[in-house]
Amino acid sequence: MKNSMKILIMVLVLLAIPIVILAQTEEPKEKVITINAQQFSYTPGTVEVNRGDRVTIRLISTDVHHGLYIDGYEVSTDARPGQDGSLTFVANNTGKFVMRCSVTCGPFHPYMIGYLKVKPDYRLFGSIWLAVGIFIGSILLVIRRQKP
Amino acid sequence: MTEKILGLIPVDWRFELTSLPYVRKIIKSRWMPFLPIVLNLSVFTIILMAGFVGGVSAGNYNFGIMFVWIVWWLLLMMVMVPFFSRIWCMICPLPAFGEWLQRLGFMKVRNKLFGLNKKWPKALKNMWLVNFLFLGTTYTTGFLTTRPIATFILLMSIIIGSIVLMAVFEKRNFCKYIGCPVGGFLGLYSNMAVTEIRAKDPQICKDHKHKDCVIGNEKGHACPWMILPFDIGRNTYCGMCLECFKTCPYDNMAINLRPPATDLLVDKNRGLDEAWKAFIMLGIAIFFFLIMQGNMGFLKDWANAKTTEGYLTFVVLHSIFNLLLIPGVFFVFVYASRTLGNKEIPLKKLFTNFSYTLVPMGLIAWIAFSFGILFPNSSYVLHVISDPFAWGWDLFGTAHFPWTPFLTGVMPYFQIGTLLFGLVLSLDIGFKISKQTFQKRDEAVRGFIPIAAFLTAVTIFLIWLFTG
Numbered sequence: 001m002k003n004s005m006k007i008l009i010m011v012l013v014l015l016a017i018p019i020v021i022l023a024q025t026e027e028p029k030e031k032v033i034t035i036n037a038q039q040f041s042y043t044p045g046t047v048e049v050n051r052g053d054r055v056t057i058r059l060i061s062t063d064v065h066h067g068l069y070i071d072g073y074e075v076s077t078d079a080r081p082g083q084d085g086s087l088t089f090v091a092n093n094t095g096k097f098v099m100r101c102s103v104t105c106g107p108f109h110p111y112m113i114g115y116l117k118v119k120p121d122y123r124l125f126g127s128i129w130l131a132v133g134i135f136i137g138s139i140l141l142v143i144r145r146q147k148p
Numbered sequence: 149m150t151e152k153i154l155g156l157i158p159v160d161w162r163f164e165l166t167s168l169p170y171v172r173k174i175i176k177s178r179w180m181p182f183l184p185i186v187l188n189l190s191v192f193t194i195i196l197m198a199g200f201v202g203g204v205s206a207g208n209y210n211f212g213i214m215f216v217w218i219v220w221w222l223l224l225m226m227v228m229v230p231f232f233s234r235i236w237c238m239i240c241p242l243p244a245f246g247e248w249l250q251r252l253g254f255m256k257v258r259n260k261l262f263g264l265n266k267k268w269p270k271a272l273k274n275m276w277l278v279n280f281l282f283l284g285t286t287y288t289t290g291f292l293t294t295r296p297i298a299t300f301i302l303l304m305s306i307i308i309g310s311i312v313l314m315a316v317f318e319k320r321n322f323c324k325y326i327g328c329p330v331g332g333f334l335g336l337y338s339n340m341a342v343t344e345i346r347a348k349d350p351q352i353c354k355d356h357k358h359k360d361c362v363i364g365n366e367k368g369h370a371c372p373w374m375i376l377p378f379d380i381g382r383n384t385y386c387g388m389c390l391e392c393f394k395t396c397p398y399d400n401m402a403i404n405l406r407p408p409a410t411d412l413l414v415d416k417n418r419g420l421d422e423a424w425k426a427f428i429m430l431g432i433a434i435f436f437f438l439i440m441q442g443n444m445g446f447l448k449d450w451a452n453a454k455t456t457e458g459y460l461t462f463v464v465l466h467s468i469f470n471l472l473l474i475p476g477v478f479f480v481f482v483y484a485s486r487t488l489g490n491k492e493i494p495l496k497k498l499f500t501n502f503s504y505t506l507v508p509m510g511l512i513a514w515i516a517f518s519f520g521i522l523f524p525n526s527s528y529v530l531h532v533i534s535d536p537f538a539w540g541w542d543l544f545g546t547a548h549f550p551w552t553p554f555l556t557g558v559m560p561y562f563q564i565g566t567l568l569f570g571l572v573l574s575l576d577i578g579f580k581i582s583k584q585t586f587q588k589r590d591e592a593v594r595g596f597i598p599i600a601a602f603l604t605a606v607t608i609f610l611i612w613l614f615t616g
């Protein structure tokens with residue numbers, strides 16, 4: 001029982017090391033990103049920035065009126081053909097945030113989605129770490145119960 | 149020692165909800181479930197009308213689309229199935245016309261049913277047909293969830309199909325085996341529910357030779373779902389129609405509260421049809437996510453049938469993924485489990501039994517997926533209840549309520565929390581199934597490891613897909 005607890009703790013600590021390494025961040029930068037909106041997707045579909053970056057997104061539409069709303073940051077803009085939109089924010093929250101079209105632009109409008117990824121994604125590393133911990137924990141638990 | 153779900157609640161713990169006097173009185177009344185069906189039917193009338201007059205306009209401002217694919221679907225996955233089993237089937241208005249026709253009336257009992265009353269062929273008494281029916285329906289998800297008229301056509305075909313088929317085949321064969329796309333997963337996922345309908349005292353049933361619940365009497369119909377109310381076993385095929393509460397002369401039926409997922413441990417009537425149902429449901433959750441909440445435009449164009457080739461590519465990939473790829477990967481882990489555990493156990497038995505671990509995993513994946521629809525899109529509902537037919541009405545003053553996503557910033561935490569809970573639950577069920585399947589405990593432990601690895605990998609994949 002004591003041994004298996006020790007193993008569990010050791011494994012979890014070992015697992016945490018890559019997270020700490022991956023969590024090293026780069027210097028914050030000024031980033032200007034152009035996103036093309038077209039029924040029913042954004043190009044690029046994923047925008048990757050680092051924590052602390054000052055991000056400006058220029059939204060261009062080539063067909064109809066589209067919008068862009070970013071989950072978590074709660075900022076938005078919109079664009080029509082020939083009339084670009086723009087928004088600026090400082091990427092302080094890390095993780096994946098969904099960018100959604102905020103102007104009804106056709107049947108697939110609610111599915112018009114892009115991703116903003118602000119690295120390092122502690123949330124993702126943390127949850128993978130938890131899942132692996134649950135896996136190891138469950139194995140240790142059933143092994144331990146086996147011995148009377 | 150009785151086993152405990154999550155080490156907390158004994159598997160056989162029950163609280164009888166129908167022991168509360170008023171509950172039993174209501175359940176025994178013939179107004180139940182007639183009244184909720186009629187109320188539900190009025191909502192569906194609005195849905196159908198909105199679907200028809202809404203034509204091909206954008207779905208997010210259509211009452212039919214919003215109520216079927218947001219309100220109904222989310223209620224089903226997040227509330228009804230996990231908490232109340234097949235309660236939807238109790239109140240479902242779609243087969244009501246067919247059933248009223250069989251009974252030639254609304255509330256009176258008529259044990260000689262109208263119609264041809266044909267038996268359903270034995271070879272088809274399983275989930276295979278509805279597996280393909282549901283998979284087939286998801287080919288059209290791009291239209292169903294975005295074009296009101298597509299939802300209208302789907303619902304009308306179910307209603308008309310049920311009237312015709314219920315005139316041919318006896319009782320609820322239509323719901324059970326033939327025509328309901330969602331019936332299969334409602335049945336399988338209801339194994340997770342924290343409620344059940346069961347007989348109270350098996351001895352009373354044993355002594356009661358004239359099984360009124362099976363053959364019917366003047367108080368109620370013979371079980372329309374053609375199960376044995378005195379031996380239900382699992383929730384799968386109990387449509388909660390409540391007839392057995394009315395027929396039983398000893399008041400021996402009960403609605404119980406119970407720990408979740410206990411039906412998955414019932415080592416009886418397990419089958420590959422249900423295994424594939426579990427695979428398909430998991431695969432569809434992944435594909436739906438990619439189409440509705442993913443960032444790949446080309447996939448949306450495929451599902452939206454922008455080009456015929458694209459659409460066919462989607463249909464083929466979606467089918468291969470669900471019918472072959474997921475089962476194939478799962479098979480590898482089952483094979484490893486047998487190799488580690490005990491090579492004498494038939495592979496098919498292991499494969500079937502362990503596939504039930506995908507039921508908690510799948511339902512939880514659907515709940516996590518549903519957060520991604522609920523938080524961003526539920527504000528549309530306020531719009532459509534005020535102007536259901538897009539005729540410029542403003543019934544509740546919310547017709548101009550703007551699209552307002554809520555809690556989307558913290559949504560990933562809801563999803564991760566749910567998925568991790570699902571992992572814990574499916575691991576718990578997984579080990580219990582492992583103990584059932586392998587006779588010796590050390591074999592069960594070794595055989596469990598690959599399955600646990602599979603479940604963990606699926607969870608990590610889903611966390612990454614949904615939030616990372």
Ligand code: SF4
Pocket residue numbers: 347352353354356358359360361362377378392395396397398399400401
């Ligand atoms: S009628 Fe009641 S007592 Fe008789 S078999 Fe059915 S549930 Fe049991």
Ligand SMILES: [Cu+2]
Pocket residue numbers: 037039040065066067101102103104105109112
């Ligand atoms: Cu758009």
